[in-house]
Amino acid sequence: MAPASSTSGSAAPLSEDRILACLAGYFPQTHPSLLLGRGDDCAVLKAGRPLCVSSDLFLEDIHFRQSYFTPEDMGYKALAANVSDLAGCGARPLGFTLCLGLPAWADMDWLNRFFSGMAEVAGLHRMALAGGDLSRSEKLHVSITVWGEPADPGHFLVRGGSMPGDVLFVVGSLGLARVGLNRLEAQGRQALNEWPAACAAHLRPVPQVDAGLMLARAGYNARPPALMDLSDGIMRDLPRLLGLTGELSVTCPEKCTGLGAEIVLPQGRLHPELLRYAAETGKNPVHEALLGGEDYALLGSCAPDMLPPLHAAIPGLFSIGVVTAGGGIECNNAPLDSLGGGFDHFDAGQDA
Template identity: 50%
Template sequence: MTPSREKPIRRGQGGAPGACETEDDFFLYLDTFFVRDHPSVELGRGDDCAVLNLPGRSCFTTDLFLEDIHFRTRYFTARELGHKSLAVNLSDLAGMGVRPSGFLLDLIAPKNRTLDAAFWDDFFQAMANLAESAGAVLAGGDLSAGPCLGMAITAWGMPDENSAILTRGPASPGDMLFAVGEFGLARTGLARLESEGREAQARYPSAVAAHCMPTPQIEAGLVLARIAGKHGGVTGLMDLSDGIARDLPRLLRFEHGAALDIPADTLHAEIRAHSAETGEDPVELAVLGGEDYALLGAAHPSVIGRLEQEVEGLRVIGEVVEGEGLTVNGRPFRQSGFDHFGG
């Protein structure tokens, strides 16, 4: 339900969200998209601090989303930016197997150009739609002008009753590795967008959507946490955001190696089509990945059958092994994927 406003919003000409003249106008503007009431929030937007009512253990996560670092406005729509800036945080919560509760939004509006009311309407509507579907409330945040468009979101969630909170490790040799969701598809979308702009959407619609409008695997995370809480056997889980090659050692806490078995014909058709056109190895592309926002996990062989039955889209991709390093389809894989500080 959209809350009512006590007074009209004043529209200005600057780059402020909703083209509002003041920060007070902006808070009223947010009320047209985001509800205030939520069981976990005692006092929400509009005061110096939010007051949360969290009855037990909670997980918090935060992510930056900055123009020309994480996205380009030349091919991202306002709707996609609003969705993805929240989705990347919800994916972290999915990686812990917890249910989203709320989030804080810090927003930088570019002072060197005007983003009109239509842009901000689309941006906030998409964010609000995702928040509503996930059960998360906007509890507060901050607003500033700055050199570029940027968002920083802090989100939190709580485990369901009798469910585990899942973490990276402590997998052991012999445990099976699995993924939920596509990997490599977002990398394909990014490559096509960088080379073709939005024209890429005509031939690579799934890849473009995977990069611009990722779907956090919230339900899969909750099911995995419920199985782990009742039966055990899930020995690690994480959000897959920097690609398998970079994230898998993190999942294993740099203590073990892994042998992956990923036949090319199991990859999404658009990954294979892109690779055929560019001459890339589709499996290598998929393992390098990046911004997949899938789930990557490990489990004891005794529970894998249950996981495959109960978690939609889960597939086994390999095994934890003694020693160090990564092999893919029997060959050493030495590339390491994306790193913000890796050049």
């Protein structure tokens, strides 16, 4: 739905005031979680309980392309990818700030479409846009900080804490966004006809907020699940979940667990479009699922007796194996590291 301000012609020049008025049509000024909304030096959050906070970049030609993202897609995905970090902590989204660098080609019509896509995500999760910054930039630049509250103040879910014998699980699709990226890069938006689910997974990922909240509640009276946002592929993110790599392993190597994992991932678990893509390109569909990237699924582990009720309560949750006491990470009885290392922005040798 376009607000009244969208009736101002797209040819009108941008100004900060016009941009702010446009934005006001999509994002309400007030929110129950705010003592002070946007428009001052800071927003002021009530914050009577702990807050989960996360920030992400969304940069043109690094994270997305103009050629096959509509303005609505860009606004949608920029916020959805951030919300997925809140889901990975089992937190309920509350608000966000938006930093927007706009190239000369961005006009009011483009902004209305961009904000409407972003407002779709904000509205779905009832999030306040609490502030931010506007600037010129050469390429389109978006950076967002989101915050939310744990469903119960003491119960947010973190990486680490897995134990041998725990069940590994995923909520969401594996490798589907990777197929979408590959097809969109090759065919542009033509790809949507032939690969609708894969393209949607790349353009409009659905953060698993409800599943994250249910997983957090499962930890109220038991050892809580380990949980993380699966955004860089299982190859790279599973070692992080197990505490083998990632920031803590770098800064506190003594905390490394030495855990391993045995993944069982039959092809029947994979999306038909991923299987078709693998067949057409001669790739191994399970490897593609493990390499993934931008799945915006959840990856976690829990005690085995916790799995059946989670299975029943959370659509899209499926187990992918078990945590072991060591011995590396294997998938379908082959070592995982034979596949290469997942995605690192700073590794020049990999395909993005």
